[in-house]
Amino acid sequence: MERILEEQDVYGRTMSWEALGYEAGLDVSGRTIERAMGTKDYHRCVACNKTWISQNLAKKRVDWATLMKARYPTKYTWRKVRFSDESHAGHGPQGKLIIIRRKGERYCPKCVQRERDVKEDAKKKVHVWGAAGYDFKSDLTTYDVPSNTTGKMSQSVYIDSIxxxxxxxxxxxxxxxxxxxxxVSGHGPTRSKGNIVKE
Structure with missing residues (x-):
């Protein structure tokens, strides 16, 4: 079964556990196949649709982490920090593939779905924002961005909704x-004139 999976591309890996057993010539239940493959760290999950980050971005992330460690040197200094972010969930026709892969294969080429294959335009999206920190969790807040369908937050939406x-x-x-x-630009990270979030 491992050999069968290794020969498949991302679309071939969408087979069910039952189909994998059938391809291997086994007459057992899908649950039996799932348990057996689980002992070798295989599981079903959503296919990734992007590859590893560039070396330049990796360096920027390490530099940022180094700066933040210097700014907040102990676990107690982090207690004031509230991490915030937006997330987007789609409902409608399935756009992402569910595949079989093993732990550690997340971004292997046979587990990555090409971005253009994901039919995001066929989905309706819900956009949410939240914040969490030490002994703190905000409510999730939904918001709309009338100017686009991706949910990329504009500065005016950030001000009005968050x-x-x-x-x-x-x-x-x-x-x-x-x-x-x-x-992201909606948070107003630059110091340019006309940056209504910064103002």
């Missing part, structure tokens, strides 16, 4: 925190 109704009351209620964001 900063004013959620983060501003934390400040008004005396919370002592640092909000940690990524560098």
């Amino acid at each position: 900063l004013d109704p959620i983060i501003k009351p934390w400040i008004q209620n005396g919370h002592d925190f640092i909000i940690e964001e990524d560098q």
Whole structure:
């Protein structure tokens, strides 16, 4: 069964456990195949649709981690930090493949679905934002971005949906925190004029 999987591309790996057993000439249940393959770290999961990050991006991430470690040297200094991010979930026709792979194969070429094969335009998406930190968890907040269908947050949506109704009351209620964001343009990471989030 391992040899069969190794010969398959990402689409061949979408077979069910029952189909894998059938291809190997076994007359057993899919559950038996799943248990047997599980002993060798194989499982079914969503196919990845991107490859490993570039060396340049990896270096930037290490540099950022080094800077943050210097800025917050102990576990206690991290207690004020609230990590925030957006996520997008689609509902509608399935766009991502469910494949069989083993632990450690996440980004192997036979486990990566090409981006153009994912029919994201056929899905309806829900966009959510949340924050979490030491002894803290915000509610999940849904938001819409009228200017696009990807959910990429604009600065005005960030202000109207997150900063004013959620983060501003934390400040008004005396919370002592640092909000940690990524560098998407909607968060206003640059210092250019006209940056309404920064202002």
